[in-house]
Every structure is written in structure tokens, then in C-alpha cells.
Amino acid sequence: xxxxxxxxVQDGPGVRTPNGVLRGALKDxxxxxxxxxxxxxxxxxxxxxxxxxxxxWEGTREATAFGATAPKRPYAPPLDxxxxxxxxxxxxCLNLNxxxxxxxxxxxxxxxxxxxxxxxxxxxxxxxAVPVYDGTAFARDGVVLVSVNxxxxxEGFGVFPDAPANLGLRDQIAALTWVxxxxxxxxxxxxxxxxxxxxxxxxxxxxxxxxxxxxxxxRRAVIQSGAPSARSIDxxxxxxxxxxxxxxxxxxxxxxxxxxxxxxxxxxxxxxGKGNPVLSGQTxxxxxxxxxxxxxxxxxxxxxxxxDVELLMGTNTDEYRLWFVPxxxxxRVGSLAQRFLLRKGRIPPRVAKVYREGRPQEKPGEVLxxxxxxxxxxxxxxxxxxYRLAGRTAATYxxxxxxxxxxLGLRACHALExxxxxxxxxxxxxxxxxxxxxxxxxxxxxxxxxVAFAKTxxxxxxxxxxxxxxxxxxxxxxxxxEAPREAERRAWEI
Numbered sequence: 328x329x330x331x332x333x334x335x336v337q338d339g340p341g342v343r344t345p346n347g348v349l350r351g352a353l354k355d356x357x358x359x360x361x362x363x364x365x366x367x368x369x370x371x372x373x374x375x376x377x378x379x380x381x382x383x384w385e386g387t388r389e390a391t392a393f394g395a396t397a398p399k400r401p402y403a404p405p406l407d408x409x410x411x412x413x414x415x416x417x418x419x420c421l422n423l424n425x426x427x428x429x430x431x432x433x434x435x436x437x438x439x440x441x442x443x444x445x446x447x448x449x450x451x452x453x454x455x456a457v458p459v460y461d462g463t464a465f466a467r468d469g470v471v472l473v474s475v476n477x478x479x480x481x482e483g484f485g486v487f488p489d490a491p492a493n494l495g496l497r498d499q500i501a502a503l504t505w506v507x508x509x510x511x512x513x514x515x516x517x518x519x520x521x522x523x524x525x526x527x528x529x530x531x532x533x534x535x536x537x538x539x540x541x542x543x544x545x546r547r548a549v550i551q552s553g554a555p556s557a558r559s560i561d562x563x564x565x566x567x568x569x570x571x572x573x574x575x576x577x578x579x580x581x582x583x584x585x586x587x588x589x590x591x592x593x594x595x596x597x598x599x600g601k602g603n604p605v606l607s608g609q610t611x612x613x614x615x616x617x618x619x620x621x622x623x624x625x626x627x628x629x630x631x632x633x634x635d636v637e638l639l640m641g642t643n644t645d646e647y648r649l650w651f652v653p654x655x656x657x658x659r660v661g662s663l664a665q666r667f668l669l670r671k672g673r674i675p676p677r678v679a680k681v682y683r684e685g686r687p688q689e690k691p692g693e694v695l696x697x698x699x700x701x702x703x704x705x706x707x708x709x710x711x712x713x714y715r716l717a718g719r720t721a722a723t724y725x726x727x728x729x730x731x732x733x734x735l736g737l738r739a740c741h742a743l744e745x746x747x748x749x750x751x752x753x754x755x756x757x758x759x760x761x762x763x764x765x766x767x768x769x770x771x772x773x774x775x776x777x778v779a780f781a782k783t784x785x786x787x788x789x790x791x792x793x794x795x796x797x798x799x800x801x802x803x804x805x806x807x808x809e810a811p812r813e814a815e816r817r818a819w820e821i
Contacts, residue, residue: 339353340352340358342360362395365505367380376490381421423502426461426466427466427471439471442781461749481583486563492560493619521547521548526553533625547638551640556625563615643744645697647699658690665691728773750774797809
């Protein structure tokens with residue numbers, strides 16, 4: 328276990344861990360420790376291998392700048408302007424950051440609630456260095472905030488016959504293990520850890536909830552715009568095989584380890600660049616590998632996995648618009664294309680009929696987007712909440728984020744809630760998506776709900792019950808709505 332050191336080390340806040348002393352930065356009562364290695368650099372003999380514990384260092388390690396980000400390419404235009412995704416060079420990408428109130432709570436104080444953030448990005452983008460994810464507001468409000476980097480793309484989610492699958496998930500588990508062993512030194516309580524994430528980060532958390540390897544590493548979980556999702560090992564392997572074919576090498580870890588990283592990224596981008604999370608396309612998936620995931624996470628959770636973990640989850644009203652509006656799909660998709668894509672997505676005609684009749688003023692592309700997002704996110708979340716209710720598990724809470732951004736007509740699109748949850752509306756990187764006039768009162772309320780959930784397990788509204796209550800964060804005062812869009816939800820059950 329780490330040793331608590333609430334003192335200054337070389338003019339900065341200091342913490343002594345088993346691997347050595349860290350020196351962070353202090354501002355307005357919040358100490359930040361950035362770029363802390365939780366595992367060894369995944370290069371050389373460790374490339375395409377499960378994470379190995381970080382090695383000790385001599386003297387005091389500076390922890391005042393973000394560590395290296397995982398190998399990745401920027402978002403393609405125009406998403407690159409809406410979703411800033413900084414890159415930090417270096418091999419030591421398996422690192423994390425900690426923000427904590429300072430002086431930190433000592434061992435005799437019991438420790439503060441801890442939140443561990445797992446970023447999204449379709450398993451190929453993102454990092455903990457994204458400015459929107461700054462943990463200062465959480466620390467300001469008495470929570471120790473940890474944000475994590477993990478391997479992305481083929482380095483993290485490639486499927487090979489000669490390497491473990493789900494390396495990115497294994498990285499996340501290694502980071503959570505580090506938190507359990509070290510967070511007390513930063514004033515955190517290792518028995519009050521909440522893991523939270525958005526999009527691919529939320530899908531990762533659903534997998535962690537189902538994984539026997541993550542059992543006991545966290546007490547609560549928040550799933551933002553994600554749902555249990557995984558593919559069989561054979562299906563998940565197809566993206567790796569497509570990249571191998573483009574590179575003209577065998578689809579093995581040994582062969583990929585010999586490919587220049589930039590050439591590998593170029594091939595990966597060529598294979599995955601035309602898809603999106605709503606309309607699909609070639610992409611990476613979490614795999615049912617028999618180890619990290621013995622079965623599909625949805626089935627494991629329905630059968631009672633993590634029944635003792637309190638769960639908060641929700642979606643944004645207009646998830647699909649982040650991809651459909653900049654990509655022009657809302658305008659280009661007509662009735663004929665809509666019917667083709669609905670058939671391709673295996674959406675039953677009776678379900679599509681209910682959505683079309685309930686949205687007579689919306690364009691075919693908009694109806695298609697809502698249907699696809701509901702199939703991927705809202706309906707699976709509702710089903711999981713129902714399974715947990717029937718199984719008499721720990722409490723489950725649902726929310727919907729509905730404040731409409733004026734930027735490009737994106738409305739309440741995917742990822743828009745992030746600046747509200749982190750209370751970072753004042754950052755230019757957040758305003759790229761929200762515009763300059765996002766309501767601070769809504770951010771204050773949403774951020775406070777996440778803090779309350781981490782501290783107590785109760786975000787401030789009624790848990791899921793037969794009346795199906797959903798807290799809506801939209802224009803005006805947040806309000807609890809029972810059974811929203813019930814006719815559309817019921818259409819999926821027929």
C-alpha cells in the first residue's frame with residue numbers, strides 16, 4: 328500500500344507510493360498528479376502482451392504534465408473541430424492522473440470517495456489528456472478523481488491467435504488495481520470507488536461490470552451513452568484480419584509487432600475510417616474471450632453479475648446527430664435509403680412504423696438516427712435496468728440529457744453532456760460542442776448528481792422501479808419523468 332505524505336516535496340504536493348515519490352502541482356486547494364505510470368510501456372517484448380506492473384523510479388518523479396497518449400490518429404474533419412483529441416508523444420502510454428483536495432485526507436480520516444474516468448472514442452480515439460476531462464471540479468467538491476489511458480485500436484483490441492484479447496480492458500483492470508493499492512496515499516478510500524465513462528468508455532465499464540477479473544475493484548458505476556456490447560472472438564477478429572490484409576502480413580501479434588507503428592495506424596485508419604457508431608462499418612469490438620469476458624456482458628449482467636454494484640446510466644436525447652449532422656445523413660437519407668438501412672440494421676418493420684408515425688415532422692434520416700441510437704443505447708439500458716430490478720440488485724438510476732446545443736444544429740448529441748458532468752463549460756474545448764452560452768446552472772446540477780452518487784450511491788432521485796423513472800437534464804430545471812417515450816420502448820417488446 329502507498330504511504331500517506333501530506334507535505335510539500337520540492338515546492339509541490341508530495342505523495343510516496345511503492346514505486347517512489349511523486350511531486351504534483353497545487354492550485355486553489357486542488358493537487359494534481361499527472362502522467363503516473365500504472366504499468367510498463369507496452370513496447371518491445373511487452374507489445375501485444377498483458378500489462379505488467381510499473382517499475383520503481385529513483386528520487387522524486389515530476390507529475391505535472393500529462394503522460395504519453397496511446398497511438399492513435401485524430402478524428403476526421405469535421406469531428407476534429409468538435410472533439411479535441413490531443414496527442415502526447417512517448418511510449419509510456421499506460422498512465423493515469425489524479426486530482427485530489429489538498430491537504431489530502433489522512434488514513435485516520437477514512438478517505439474520500441474516488442471516481443475513475445474511462446474515456447470514450449470508439450476504441451480508437453481519446454485520452455485522459457482531453458481538457459474537457461479536467462478533474463479539478465470533482466476534487467473541489469471532495470472527490471478524488473482519477474483518469475486513465477489505455478491501449479486503443481489494434482494495439483488494445485486486436486484479436487490474434489498468439490496474444491491475449493481485450494488488452495485495452497486488461498489495461499483498465501490494471502489501472503483499477505493500481506487505484507485499489509495506491510489511492511489511499513492521495514486521500515482516497517479504496518472501498519468507495521466509482522468507475523464512470525462515456526461511449527466506448529461506457530461500453531468498457533459494462534464489460535468490467537461483467538468481468539470476473541474486475542470483481543471487487545469498484546463499488547459503483549456510471550454508464551454514459553453506452554450499453555453492454557461485445558462480439559464473439561471470431562467476429563471481433565475480422566477487423567484485425569482486414570488490417571493484416573491491407574498490410575500484407577499474417578494476422579498474428581508477432582507479425583504486427585514488426586510493423587512500423589505509423590504504417591500500422593495508417594492501415595487501421597483506412598480500414599475503420601468510413602464507419603461510425605450509429606451506422607456501423609468496420610470497427611473494433613470488445614471480444615468474448617473466455618477470460619476477461621466468459622460470455623456476452625449483457626447476458627452476464629442479466630444473470631446477476633455485479634448485483635451488489637450501484638449503477639447510474641443514461642443517454643442523450645439526440646445521440647445520433649453528432650455523426651448524422653456533420654456527415655449530412657439527415658439530409659441525404661430519403662425514405663428508400665431509410666428502409667434499406669433499417670433492413671440492414673435488422674430493425675423490425677413494426678418498430679420502424681411506430682417511430683415514423685410518432686415523428687411525422689421529422690426527416691427519414693432523423694427517424695433512422697433515433698431508431699439506431701435507441702437500438703444501440705436506450706433500449707439495452709432499459710432492459711438492463713429491468714433485469715436488475717427483477718433480480719433485486721443494488722439500486723439502478725437512469726437519466727436523459729436533453730439540453731440542445733446550438734452548434735451546427737447538433738441539439739443534445741452524443742458527448743454533449745461531458746462538459747456538464749465535469750463542470751468544465753468555461754473551457755474553449757468544451758465550447759466547441761456546447762457554444763458559448765451553455766447554462767452553468769445545468770452543469771452545477773448534473774455535476775452535483777455525479778458527486779452525490781460517488782459519495783452516497785444516491786444521485787438525488789428515485790431509483791428504477793416499475794414506473795420507470797428517468798431524471799431529465801434539459802432546458803429549465805431537471806425533472807423526474809416516468810416512462811418517457813413509452814410507446815416507442817414497448818414497440819421493441821412486441
